[in-house]
Amino acid sequence: xxxxxxxxxxxxxxxxxxxxxxxxxxxxxxxxxxxxxxxxxxxxxxxxxxxxxxxxxxxxxxxxxxxxxxxxxxxxxxxxxxxxxxxxxxxxxxxxxxxxxxxxxxxxxxxxxxxxxxxxxxxxxxxxxxxxxxxxxxxxxxxxxxxxxxxxxxxxxx
Amino acid sequence: xxxxxxxxxxxxxxxxxxxxxxxxxxxxxxxxxxxxxxxxxxxxxxxxxxxxxxxxxxxxxxxxxxxxxxxxxxxxxxxxxxxxxxxxxxxxxxxxxxxxxxxxxxxxxxxxxxxxxxxxxxxxxxxxxxxxxxxxxxxxxxxxxxxxxxxxxxxxxxxxxxxxxxxxxxxxxxxxxxxxxxxxxxxxxxxxxxxxxxxxxxxxxxxxxxxxxxxxxxxxxxxxxxxxxxxxxxxxxxxxxxxxxxxxxxxxxxxxxxxxxxxxxxxxxxxxxxxxxxxxxxxxxxxxxxxxxxxxxxxxxxxxxxxxxxxxxxxxxxxxxxxxxxxxxxxxxxxxxxxxxxxxxxxxxxxxxxxxxxxxxxxxxxxxxxxxxxxxxxxxxxxxxxxxxxxxxxxxxxxxxxxxxxxxxxxxxxxxxxxxxxxxxxxxxxxxxxxxxxxxxxxxxxxxxxxxxxxxxxxxxxxxxxxxxxxxxxxxxxxxxxxxxxxxxxxxxxxxxxxxxxxxxxxxxxxxxxxxxxxxxxxxxxxxxxxxxxxxxxxxxxxxxxxxxxxxxxxxxxxxxxxxxxxxxxxxxxxxxxxxxx
Numbered sequence: 001x002x003x004x005x006x007x008x009x010x011x012x013x014x015x016x017x018x019x020x021x022x023x024x025x026x027x028x029x030x031x032x033x034x035x036x037x038x039x040x041x042x043x044x045x046x047x048x049x050x051x052x053x054x055x056x057x058x059x060x061x062x063x064x065x066x067x068x069x070x071x072x073x074x075x076x077x078x079x080x081x082x083x084x085x086x087x088x089x090x091x092x093x094x095x096x097x098x099x100x101x102x103x104x105x106x107x108x109x110x111x112x113x114x115x116x117x118x119x120x121x122x123x124x125x126x127x128x129x130x131x132x133x134x135x136x137x138x139x140x141x142x143x144x145x146x147x148x149x150x151x152x153x154x155x156x157x158x
Numbered sequence: 159x160x161x162x163x164x165x166x167x168x169x170x171x172x173x174x175x176x177x178x179x180x181x182x183x184x185x186x187x188x189x190x191x192x193x194x195x196x197x198x199x200x201x202x203x204x205x206x207x208x209x210x211x212x213x214x215x216x217x218x219x220x221x222x223x224x225x226x227x228x229x230x231x232x233x234x235x236x237x238x239x240x241x242x243x244x245x246x247x248x249x250x251x252x253x254x255x256x257x258x259x260x261x262x263x264x265x266x267x268x269x270x271x272x273x274x275x276x277x278x279x280x281x282x283x284x285x286x287x288x289x290x291x292x293x294x295x296x297x298x299x300x301x302x303x304x305x306x307x308x309x310x311x312x313x314x315x316x317x318x319x320x321x322x323x324x325x326x327x328x329x330x331x332x333x334x335x336x337x338x339x340x341x342x343x344x345x346x347x348x349x350x351x352x353x354x355x356x357x358x359x360x361x362x363x364x365x366x367x368x369x370x371x372x373x374x375x376x377x378x379x380x381x382x383x384x385x386x387x388x389x390x391x392x393x394x395x396x397x398x399x400x401x402x403x404x405x406x407x408x409x410x411x412x413x414x415x416x417x418x419x420x421x422x423x424x425x426x427x428x429x430x431x432x433x434x435x436x437x438x439x440x441x442x443x444x445x446x447x448x449x450x451x452x453x454x455x456x457x458x459x460x461x462x463x464x465x466x467x468x469x470x471x472x473x474x475x476x477x478x479x480x481x482x483x484x485x486x487x488x489x490x491x492x493x494x495x496x497x498x499x500x501x502x503x504x505x506x507x508x509x510x511x512x513x514x515x516x517x518x519x520x521x522x523x524x525x526x527x528x529x530x531x532x533x534x535x536x537x538x539x540x541x542x543x544x545x546x547x548x549x550x551x552x553x554x555x556x557x558x559x560x561x562x563x564x565x566x567x568x569x570x571x572x573x574x575x576x577x578x579x580x581x582x583x584x585x586x587x588x589x590x591x592x593x594x595x596x597x598x599x600x601x602x603x604x605x606x607x608x609x610x611x612x613x614x615x616x617x618x619x620x621x622x623x624x625x626x627x628x629x630x631x632x633x634x635x636x637x638x639x640x641x642x643x644x645x646x647x648x649x650x651x652x653x654x655x656x657x658x659x660x661x662x663x664x665x666x667x668x669x670x671x672x673x674x675x676x677x678x679x680x681x682x683x684x685x686x687x688x689x690x691x692x693x694x695x696x697x698x699x700x701x702x703x704x705x706x707x708x709x710x711x712x713x714x715x716x717x718x719x720x721x722x723x724x725x726x727x728x729x730x731x732x733x734x735x736x737x738x739x740x
């Protein structure tokens with residue numbers, strides 16, 4: 001995993017912090033920007049942000065573990081999001097997850113060892129007519145059965 | 159003071175404006191159950207047990223977080239409330255391991271007591287226990303998140319009172335857990351081992367590491383001479399475990415109990431508190447007279463030392479190099495005393511009874527803790543552990559005849575005993591430094607400027623025409639105010655604002671340390687403080703330099719304060735440590 005990778009504050013993030021530094025409610029905004037920059041919240045960046053904002057690291061982790069939106073680990077190159085909204089759930093969304101866990105040999109909310117795929121369950125993505133549905137890197141695949149999944153994964157396998 | 163007229167269960171009552179329903183009820187001896195509320199902390203309505211009714215309102219309120227309103231009638235107890243509270247308890251218990259018999263809080267657990275009082279015999283909900291391993295990484299405390307009831311006291315203590323931020327609520331909903339940031343262990347976090355979390359936890363989710371078996375093994379080992387010392391604050395708190403009032407002075411009974419438990423010699427940390435004053439006081443005078451770095455800052459609290467090394471390591475040059483009294487006692491036992499009884503350091507097993515969990519960490523904090531050639535202090539037990547050992551040994555504590563400490567490192571002055579209370583180290587130092595600077599004795603030995611419970615206290619002591627400026631802080635969250643004054647003066651190139659600063663990590667000082675008996679609040683603190691000042695008042699000598707055994711140890715062994723030998727054995731160094739080691 002890339003958790004030991006070194007990350008530096010990007011210029012865009014530094015500018016953003018400078019802009020928001022003294023405004024109330026800045027932490028959540030800055031964390032959003034951080035995730036936008038790195039795809040997740042690297043620990044080294046969280047420590048550095050704590051220093052820049054004079055906020056304890058514990059508080060930052062309180063926030064980023066409270067909201068599901070924030071990721072603590074680097075997501076895969078291809079991000080598979082399986083919808084768990086009511087319609088998709090009833091139409092077999094959970095079976096899709098189980099099959100993908102099998103195909104990728106990982107659990108839900110984790111990333112393959114080669115960093116190629118990450119798998120997560122998400123709330124309703126707003127196309128219930130296509131249930132059950134999943135997205136890969138934002139591209140929508142609908143009316144799926146578990147038999148369709150190897151082809152979907154293959155499309156993104158290098 | 160504005161007063162409010164209310165009714166509690168129909169009975170008129172007058173209380174101060176701004177009082178919570180919970181505290182108003184207590185003034186009339188009505189106890190509303192609560193697991194999260196604590197006198198030291200802001201109420202934040204987490205546990206839900208204190209729900210009450212307001213007459214005429216359909217809504218129930220949390221008594222801990224609701225201020226009384228003029229004219230209202232509050233219902234604190236009725237059959238419906240009892241049923242609701244029972245349900246809340248049953249739900250809490252459905253997330254709580256049923257391991258009372260082997261739990262660190264068995265017999266002292268607030269949840270166990272409530273379950274008993276409410277007669278809970280079965281839990282009608284599916285059991286859902288978190289599957290998280292206990293964190294035993296620090297030498298001081300154990301964090302067992304499975305037993306956590308999410309009351310939040312530990313996080314509030316760690317953040318608000320101590321400003322350490324080692325603990326925080328992570329995740330949400332039924333996954334919520336108390337842990338250091340980002341999956342690191344407590345020992346890799348900013349934790350300063352003060353143990354205030356363990357003293358405030360209502361259940362067994364955080365507790366002191368029990369090491370009583372090491373003591374029992376040592377006293378059974380014929381080849382070891384077991385030497386025990388007791389800290390100042392233990393003598394005014396241990397009695398609480400045996401039904402005595404907080405503040406009851408039980409020094410002589412503790413000496414007797416330790417001998418019954420198998421100690422070969424019983425000494426008193428108060429002796430080495432006097433020794434600390436000789437060294438630290440001389441160091442202060444040396445700094446003042448020779449243009450040394452001022453202010454000097456006390457170093458006897460290991461939680462404060464750990465905090466400084468992590469959060470305020472620009473203060474290292476200000477730190478007194480004198481070791482804590484406990485460490486001084488350890489090294490004197492394994493050198494000076496070993497010589498006296500004709501034995502070697504390796505054949506002595508040193509034990510300290512401390513009000514503190516950080517002391518368990520201190521004994522191996524760096525190489526300087528092996529000054530005798532062996533590990534100077536072998537074992538630290540908290541007041542709570544000693545209470546358990548006395549009970550397990552079947553000793554009737556109340557019946558014990560008072561005994562004296564052993565000689566030659568057992569006698570103490572009143573200055574030594576007040577080390578256990580905030581301001582006490584400062585007061586003891588002033589009594590001796592005055593003599594060292596002016597060659598006269600201080601007239602009024604009660605240095606009122608440094609007494610009291612305000613988080614920060616500042617004062618000036620007149621040293622025969624020279625103003626000595628002092629400051630005292632207790633409760634780790636209060637220290638930055640003083641340190642910032644020092645930093646500002648330094649940045650501006652001004653005179654330092656103080657000559658001497660005393661810091662203790664715990665509110666009230668060691669009398670309310672993380673290893674003391676449970677249920678400590680400001681009322682209990684005041685009683686324990688009074689106990690120590692009383693011990694000081696009735697002491698034959700009240701100045702460290704008047705302690706005859708101190709004079710003897712310098713004459714026979716150490717030479718003089720700050721001598722080469724003193725430096726080798728009684729002084730130490732400090733180092734920068736990262737806030738997170740991972």
